[in-house]
Amino acid sequence: MLNNFSKHPLWECHKTLIRVAQGQEPADIVLRHVTLVSVTTHELLEDADIAIAAGRVAYIGIEGHTAEHCIGEKTEVFDLAGAYVAPAFMDGHIHVESAMVGPAEYACAVVPHGTSAIMWDPHEAMNVAGIEALDVLMKDAERVPLKCYVTPGSCVPAVPGFEDTGATIDAADIHEAMKRDEICGLGEMMNDPGVLSCADGPLAEIEETLKAGKTATGHYTMGDTDRGLEAYIASGVSCCHESVTREEALAKLRCGQYAQLREGSAWQNLKELAHAVTDNEIDTRFVNLVTDDSHPETLVSEGHIDRILKKAVAFGIDPISAIQMVTINVAQCFDLAQDLGSVTPGKCADIVVLDDLKDFCARLVFIDGELVARDGQALFAPDPYAWPAKFLHTMHITDEISADTFKIPALKKDGSVLPDGKAYVRVIASSAGSTLTKEEHLEVPVRDGALLADPAQDVLKAFVFDRHHEGGQHACAFARGFGIHGALAQTVAHDAHNLLVVGDSDEDMAIAARDLIASGGGEVAVQDGKILGKVALPLFGIMSTSPIEKVAHDVAGIEAAWKKMGCTMPSPFMTMGLLSLACIPELRLTDRGLVDCCRYCFVPLLVEDGD
Template sequence: MRNTFCKAPLWECNDELVRVAQGEIPADLVIRHADLVCVTTHEILPDTDIAVACGRVAYLGIGGRTAEHCIGENTVVVDATGLVAAPGLMDSHIHVESAMVGVSEYARAVVPRGTTGIFCDPHEVGNVRGMRGVRAMFEDARRVPLKAMMTPPSCVPAVTGVEDTGAVVTAADIADSMGWDDVVALGEMMNFPGILSCEENAIGEVRATLAADRVVTGHFPSPDRDRALNAYVAAGVSSCHESGSFDEVLAKLRLGMYVQLRYGSAWLNLPGYLPQLVESGVDLRHCLLCSDDNHPHTLVDEGHMDRVLRAAVELGLDPVTAIQMATINCAEYFGLAHDLGSITPGKCADIVLLDDLEGFFARKVFIDGDLVAQDGHALFDVTPHEWPDWMTHTVNLGVAPTAETFRVAAPGIADGTARVRAMAIEPGDTLTRDVVVEVPVVGGALLADPSRDILKVAVFDRHHGAAGTHAFGFVTGFGIHGALAQTVSHDAHNLLVMGDNDDDMALAARTLAECGGGEVAVADGEVLALVELPVCGLMSTERVEVVAEKVARARGAWERMGCTMPSPFMTMGVMSLACVPELRLTNRGYVNCLTFETESLLAQ
């Protein structure tokens, strides 16, 4: 695959690299005396020199040899004594929108942490504004040095027939996108039931991707490790980030899949399987690292792929192996290893100078040989992106919510209690459980029961105005008093409202409708915290640091309201994700995500 993300393709500058390597002409940059992480041999090569020209590595001085012959009058020389040189880190699966900022602000947060490339699935924007919105989002990406490689959304909607989105992506759309110069793969194929049933559009998207010589990234949370998994892989889906146990990871590796080991803000899967994976002794070359979803405060306060590396090493993974999972393994999977993933001659000079292989603090970050970050700070800046109006006016409920809007009628049921289905939340994971609980019935309406941590949930179609529908359900596990609402509700990104009383739920819903979307916490008639996200109801127009502060205030509000789980807004946001087991709520009602059939609110 031709890589359009480098300063210059190799075929344009290979003659110059030849001359630099032999000392006939000077290099643009020489990094001296670094301890080089050689990901091709799993070695650390001490006191290595790296010569760079045309944005690519021209020469490595290894084993006592130096790059002094590459230094000329105008060569920039960097003394890296005491530092470790590693290839630029890459996130193999990420949704930028989860950071609540556009790609340019995302770059400001992650590049100083050593991230030089991301494989980005923009299916959040895709569900709101379709491929037109995806294209608008990536116009912002062109303004920064971060290599933002697109994997266009395959599942808009995530599962057909059970929810209403703002757009639809077809196999024809995917075929067209494969000609875009920033597309490298197909975004996660969440519609695994569609693949298993050979549904025309799902299979068509995979075929269009394979015909373009791209890989198909996956999402297979099913417990089936036999016929269904074999069929999914046989269809052409070659990776998966949705694994919850060592057995799942191993089953996928044995069938030839690349497994993306996930550690984000809320989905902390690494501890659940990495120690066993290391102890097993299996070959890890098909293992990649990814974050999937990060909230802005995680990026600002804790880091990005450097954070994932720290967690992996703390769990027992060898540091060089960990770096391989975030560099060469990733590049090889996406067919880009001829340009990315290693510090070797001819490759792009995406280089991170680290303090050590424990903290992974990036002292200097080079992308295509240009110094773009130093000591944790970006050396590039961007003005706010000018979003078109059709990307910033996307919340259209067609109704002004009142407390009465949230009344859940229980016709024919006497006052007392009723048995209802509820989603039981598992903190730190995307999974829910389908449980039956008893809730109060008063005046012919089903109520929340905060004394037993049973909250009411509502999902409103925010894309189709008065023609839209809404549905109710219940949830356990959050433990809050008041109400929370957000338009970040995967993947249709409809308006999701949760609370223990109708007045606070109505205030939360109205607040987001008025500001164009975002996240809000309300208690006793007071707005405790608000994160405005006017771009598709998903992203802010402010600096990532400002957004992180607002999210931190929201997190503090959650805690005051009684919630103790990590990244609760992100956990709440997947309650309507109709492709992950077991039970979810969309604007059309409950969805059984094992059978993909609708379920009634009242239990038998």
């Protein structure tokens, strides 16, 4: 694959590199007296020099050799006095939309932390606006040095027939997408039941990806690590970030699938998954470290890949192996190792200078031989992007929303109304730090023909409204795990990103829903008729047009509101946003109804005899 994410393709500049390496031409930049992290040999090479020309590494001086012969009058020389130099970091699976800003603003946040490339699955925005979303997002991304490789959404909608989205992506769309320079693979194939049943839709998308010689990325959540997993891998899906136990990760590695160990803002799996490495004497070449979802406050206050590296080392993974997991391993996973992933002759000069291999603080960051960040500050500043108006107005709910909208009728299968008292209902149970839910059967009060929330059991009402089409089609259920009094609403509701409202007060739920409809989407917390916190996200209803620091401030404010309302979860809005994700077990709610995500069928809210 020709890597278009470089100052010059290798075939265009290799004569220059040959001459610089031999001292026949001067280098553009020379880094002197570094401790080079060799990800190709798992070594630390002390007192090394690195010569850079045409945006690529021309020469590394090791074993007592220096790059003095590469220095000319105009060569910029950095004497780094023993500082560590490593390949700049790559995130092998990320949804930029979870940072709630566009890709250019996202780059300003992550590049100073040593990140040079991301493998971005924009299926969040594509669920709202399809290929058009990809087009406009990439125009924004082209303005910054961060290498935004794309794996276009494979499951739009995530579960066909079970939800309403703003767009549909099929194999024909994937065929055309694979022709684009920025496409490095297929977005996470969440339809694992479809793959295992040889359904035409998902297999056709994988086929188009493999025909193009690109990487099909995965999302395998089924518990079977024997026949099911191996069948899924045999389809051509070569990496997966959905492991939650060490056994799952190890099973994938043994079957030749890249295990992408995840540590995001809400899904903090690395402490458990690190044991797949530390408890076994295994080769780690098929291990990646990925973030999947990082919200803006995490990026601003804790960092990006550097944050994961710090945790990986704390969990017992040796530093060089950890760096391999975010550099050369990622490049090889996506067939980009000819250009990326190591500081070796011919590779793009994507380099990070580190003070140590414990905290991984980036002193200098180079991308294609250009100094793009210093001491935690980006040295580039793109102007605000002029987003097309239609992408700032994607809320199309036209029905009147009132407190009465949130009454849940207590109707049996035969249409009769339950008497006052109590009734068993299906409840979606969420837990902190997990993408999975549990189906619970609990009693809730019945009064005047309606099912009520039960705050004493932490059982809240949950509603999902189709926001992509005129009207207000919606479905209802009950949820627990959030522990709040009041109402929470958000349009960051994976993956269709419809309007999701949770609460114990019909009045507060109506206020929250109406506010987001009026403001174009986002997140809002309401208690006793008052808005306690809000994050406005008018771009596709899931992203802001403000600087990431402003968004992080607003996110911190709404998280404080959640705590005031009684919630103790970390990043609770991210956990809430998965209540509608019908491709992960066990029970979810979409705008069409309550979905059993193990059997893939709609199920009734009431639990009656025979259920």
